[in-house]
Amino acid sequence: MNLFALSGILAGFSSTVMAAFMFVRGRNRLHFLWGVFCISVAIWGFGGYQIATTADPEVADTWWRITHIGIILIPVLFTHFVYEFLQIKKLFLIVALYVIGLLFLVANFTDDLFIANMRWVFDQFYYDSPPGIIYIPFSVFFFGMVIYSHYKLWLAYKTVQGIKKMQIKYFLIGMAVSFAGGGLSFLPVYKIDIYPFLNILVFLYPIIIGYAMFKYRLMDIRVAARGIFIYAGLAVFAYAVFYLIAWIYQEFLGDVFSPQGLLAGLIIAPLFVLVLFGVNRGLRGLADRHLFSSLSNYQNTLRQLTRELNYHVDLDDLVNLIVSTTQRTLGTPRAGVLLANIDNDHIKFDIAQVTGFDEQNGISLVRDNFLTQHLRNTQKPLVRDELHLLIRDSRTRQEKEGFENLLNQMIKIEAFLCLPLINGGRLIGIIVLGEKTSSDAYTKEELELLDTMAQQAATAIENAQLYSQIQELNQDLEQKVEKQTKELQEKNRDLEKLLKIRSEFLDIAAHQLRTPVSVILGNISILQEEDLQDLSEEQKKKLFRGIYKKSRKLEAVIRNILTAFEVDSEEFSLEEDMLEPIDLVRLVEKELEEVRKTFDLQKVAVHFYRPSELFPPVASNRYYLEQVILCLLDNALNFTPEGKVEIFLERKEEFIKLTIKDSGIGIPESDHDRLFHKFSRGEKAVNTYPHGSGLGLFIVKKVVEAHPGGQITIESTSQNGSTFSVTLPIYKQPDPPPDRIQPEE
Amino acid sequence: MPQKHPDLKKILFIEDDPDQVFLYQTQFQNYPELDLQPVYSGQEGLQKAQEEKPDLILLDLLLTDIYGLEVLKELKQNPATQDIPVIVITNMFKTSISKECIKQGAEDYWLKTEMMPRQIVESVKKRLN
Numbered sequence: 053m054n055l056f057a058l059s060g061i062l063a064g065f066s067s068t069v070m071a072a073f074m075f076v077r078g079r080n081r082l083h084f085l086w087g088v089f090c091i092s093v094a095i096w097g098f099g100g101y102q103i104a105t106t107a108d109p110e111v112a113d114t115w116w117r118i119t120h121i122g123i124i125l126i127p128v129l130f131t132h133f134v135y136e137f138l139q140i141k142k143l144f145l146i147v148a149l150y151v152i153g154l155l156f157l158v159a160n161f162t163d164d165l166f167i168a169n170m171r172w173v174f175d176q177f178y179y180d181s182p183p184g185i186i187y188i189p190f191s192v193f194f195f196g197m198v199i200y201s202h203y204k205l206w207l208a209y210k211t212v213q214g215i216k217k218m219q220i221k222y223f224l225i226g227m228a229v230s231f232a233g234g235g236l237s238f239l240p241v242y243k244i245d246i247y248p249f250l251n252i253l254v255f256l257y258p259i260i261i262g263y264a265m266f267k268y269r270l271m272d273i274r275v276a277a278r279g280i281f282i283y284a285g286l287a288v289f290a291y292a293v294f295y296l297i298a299w300i301y302q303e304f305l306g307d308v309f310s311p312q313g314l315l316a317g318l319i320i321a322p323l324f325v326l327v328l329f330g331v332n333r334g335l336r337g338l339a340d341r342h343l344f345s346s347l348s349n350y351q352n353t354l355r356q357l358t359r360e361l362n363y364h365v366d367l368d369d370l371v372n373l374i375v376s377t378t379q380r381t382l383g384t385p386r387a388g389v390l391l392a393n394i395d396n397d398h399i400k401f402d403i404a405q406v407t408g409f410d411e412q413n414g415i416s417l418v419r420d421n422f423l424t425q426h427l428r429n430t431q432k433p434l435v436r437d438e439l440h441l442l443i444r445d446s447r448t449r450q451e452k453e454g455f456e457n458l459l460n461q462m463i464k465i466e467a468f469l470c471l472p473l474i475n476g477g478r479l480i481g482i483i484v485l486g487e488k489t490s491s492d493a494y495t496k497e498e499l500e501l502l503d504t505m506a507q508q509a510a511t512a513i514e515n516a517q518l519y520s521q522i523q524e525l526n527q528d529l530e531q532k533v534e535k536q537t538k539e540l541q542e543k544n545r546d547l548e549k550l551l552k553i554r555s556e557f558l559d560i561a562a563h564q565l566r567t568p569v570s571v572i573l574g575n576i577s578i579l580q581e582e583d584l585q586d587l588s589e590e591q592k593k594k595l596f597r598g599i600y601k602k603s604r605k606l607e608a609v610i611r612n613i614l615t616a617f618e619v620d621s622e623e624f625s626l627e628e629d630m631l632e633p634i635d636l637v638r639l640v641e642k643e644l645e646e647v648r649k650t651f652d653l654q655k656v657a658v659h660f661y662r663p664s665e666l667f668p669p670v671a672s673n674r675y676y677l678e679q680v681i682l683c684l685l686d687n688a689l690n691f692t693p694e695g696k697v698e699i700f701l702e703r704k705e706e707f708i709k710l711t712i713k714d715s716g717i718g719i720p721e722s723d724h725d726r727l728f729h730k731f732s733r734g735e736k737a738v739n740t741y742p743h744g745s746g747l748g749l750f751i752v753k754k755v756v757e758a759h760p761g762g763q764i765t766i767e768s769t770s771q772n773g774s775t776f777s778v779t780l781p782i783y784k785q786p787d788p789p790p791d792r793i794q795p796e797e
Numbered sequence: 798m799p800q801k802h803p804d805l806k807k808i809l810f811i812e813d814d815p816d817q818v819f820l821y822q823t824q825f826q827n828y829p830e831l832d833l834q835p836v837y838s839g840q841e842g843l844q845k846a847q848e849e850k851p852d853l854i855l856l857d858l859l860l861t862d863i864y865g866l867e868v869l870k871e872l873k874q875n876p877a878t879q880d881i882p883v884i885v886i887t888n889m890f891k892t893s894i895s896k897e898c899i900k901q902g903a904e905d906y907w908l909k910t911e912m913m914p915r916q917i918v919e920s921v922k923k924r925l926n
Contacts, residue, residue, distance in 0.1 A: 559889065559890075559891055562888075562890060563859060563887075563888045563889055563890075566888035566890070566909070566910050567814070567817075567888050567909075569910055570817075570888055570909035570910040571814070571816050571817055571820060573910060573913070574817070574820045574821075574824075574909070574913065574914045575820055577913040577914060577915065578820065578823055578824055578914055578915075581913075581915055586827065587823070591823055594819055595819075595820070595823065598816045598819065598820065601816060602816060653815055654861075693838075693861050693862055
């Protein structure tokens with residue numbers, strides 16, 4: 053075999069494989085066109101082999117004509133393909149090409165217009181030399197179209213960016229090398245006898261282009277290496293077994309239909325099937341580890357994942373699902389999900405889940421925000437391989453450095469792909485994938501699929517985040533409800549307590565009101581019913597006095613109750629116009645006169661220590677202050693079954709302090725706080741001190757504290773008497789002093 | 798004091814309000830066979846009940862020193878006084894309290910505003926005969 057034959061068979065074979073691949077895996081016109089182009093090259097290649105291996109001029113002539121079917125179609129199909137590839141739409145030109153091609157094909161089968169003579173060259177084979185008349189325009193057409201197409205590719209290469217540029221580059225190199233090599237074989241036609249040794253280069257174009265398909269997703273077609281590998285492996289296995297068994301029969305068993313032959317078959321057949329399954333599994337495993345898994349396989353898986361995403365509401369589950377499925381499907385040992393955390397308007401990306409990557413490294417990707425900004429802007433998956441192109445095409449130095457940094461980071465952590473999770477235009481997270489175990493590149497389909505999946509995932513993640521927020525909110529709400537229920541229960545208990553106190557108060561108040569009434573009624577009934585002669589004047593007088601006294605008492609109780617309700621409002625305060633100058637010494641003396649008899653009756657001594665100096669009047673209101681003093685005296689008497697009550701006045705800067713000290717039973721400290729509450733009495737008081745209404749101290753406190761700076765304090769312990777002190781402000785002439793105010797006391 | 802009546806009945810009146818004591822004393826003076834002896838505190842009442850062994854005790858509930866119900870309990874616990882009938886006479890209009898008094902051994906529970914002094918004396922008299 054000579055070199056011409058070898059280069060022909062190599063080119064023919066490589067082109068056939070490429071064409072077969074295109075027809076099996078191809079989906080669009082581009083793939084079909086390329087397949088047909090490869091067939092035309094294959095025709096040329098195999099035809100060349102036939103030419104190179106025949107010494108018969110008749111046979112050579114026939115093969116030259118067959119070969120030229122391929123050669124004529126090459127420029128036509130190549131130009132058409134380039135137009136399609138570069139998406140140049142010029143239908144007229146394409147039609148014209150095919151018409152011209154058809155004309156040359158017709159010429160090819162004329163006697164001597166195209167192929168005319170066979171000339172023995174290089175002492176090896178016959179060449180179609182010299183050619184017919186039409187061969188000259190064909191040669192011009194051939195080189196014209198090839199050079200024109202390359203020029204078009206070159207122009208495109210200069211203008212496009214990114215992956216497309218790389219695709220064009222490789223395509224251009226592959227084709228230029230092959231055409232340069234193959235083109236030289238035209239020379240001997242025109243009697244320039246240079247051996248077409250460069251034809252050997254033609255077989256390189258499917259290899260270079262195949263590489264570009266693999267590396268730069270040229271024509272967006274997947275190399276079905278896995279399927280081919282498994283299929284071929286099984287075929288080789290079956291073929292080998294078949295011949296092994298045939299040999300065994302021939303050597304040892306003789307006829308296949310002999311009894312021992314049939315018997316052996318019974319053992320061999322199931323054994324074969326068993327082993328076949330094992331081999332199948334082994335081959336698949338091998339392919340999965342080292343070759344692509346089938347596209348349809350993970351198309352389905354990713355679709356299923358997309359569906360499944362909608363059923364998950366738990367964020368962790370969701371992220372887990374995304375990571376594990378992508379990993380399993382694409383065969384990437386490294387995968388991770390980063391999620392945006394919005395914290396005080398500052399967006400931070402945290403790792404939600406990561407496998408294969410070092411966590412710290414995972415974070416390093418987003419440390420300088422360059423990646424997130426890029427993803428936010430493009431909203432497209434970022435492939436590491438494309439970073440080279442982005443670096444080259446970057447317009448600013450800053451951008452360039454950013455991409456270089458990013459590339460280094462991605463190489464360092466062995467990340468291959470960053471998928472943005474975009475929802476509502478916002479970048480809510482990033483899926484980072486490592487290299488596939490097969491070391492294959494991500495195809496355009498995969499990227500599109502991943503992009504679609506990422507969109508779904510983004511929605512699902514956002515939903516899950518919202519869901520968890522709602523759950524947190526719910527939990528918060530539950531806690532709040534629980535807290536409020538507790539508060540309500542407490543309030544309820546307080547209310548129950550209050551109601552109890554209230555009913556106690558009502559019992560006491562009713563008693564307080566009825567007692568004078570019962571005396572008044574009783575006295576009157578005696579005065580009415582008795583024969584008045586039976587009563588001495590003294591008795592009559594006493595009965596009348598009783599009626600009077602109890603009427604006064606009744607009036608006091610009623611006033612007490614009414615005042616209590618009056619002061620028991622938020623708004624109650626002694627406004628400036630309600631304040632009048634009051635001589636406290638005189639008022640105390642006056643009130644003391646009122647109650648002195650009661651003290652005497654109870655045999656409780658009462659003493660008022662008049663101050664030696666003259667005190668200025670206090671700013672108060674007579675109506676309320678009278679009640680305060682009466683209540684305090686009444687209170688002292690009630691708490692003092694026997695002993696004494698002392699009253700002091702002292703001046704404290706701008707205040708006058710009235711102190712009423714008794715030697716009674718005292719009030720335990722635990723009772724001090726509630727002493728001033730409405731309807732409240734000391735623990736023992738309900739049963740023990742029946743004559744207070746339970747409102748006195750409440751009134752005192754309210755009234756005293758309604759004064760500017762007014763205060764009430766109590767000092768008392770059980771058994772040691774009580775001291776109540778009331779601080780009242782000294783009266784000041786209002787500014788400007790109105791002349792109407794005159795102290796009346 | 799009136800002359801001693803042959804069937805003189807001693808009535809102990811435990812009441813802290815002098816006006817009321819005077820009121821009932823005035824009413825009782827028309828009944829020489831009834832000797833109303835007032836005391837002004839629970840403590841005094843308990844002591845007098847033991848010493849004098851009255852035929853009847855009229856007991857007010859809200860006293861200055863001890864709660865009337867406690868006085869009642871002590872009277873009923875003391876063997877020396879437990880057989881003396883006690884009538885509670887008060888202005889506490891509370892069923893729970895009246896029930897409690899009856900439970901603790903009071904003969905009756907009278908309300909001051911409901912019964913005029915004459916009615917009270919008549920009722921006491923009836924009960925002692």
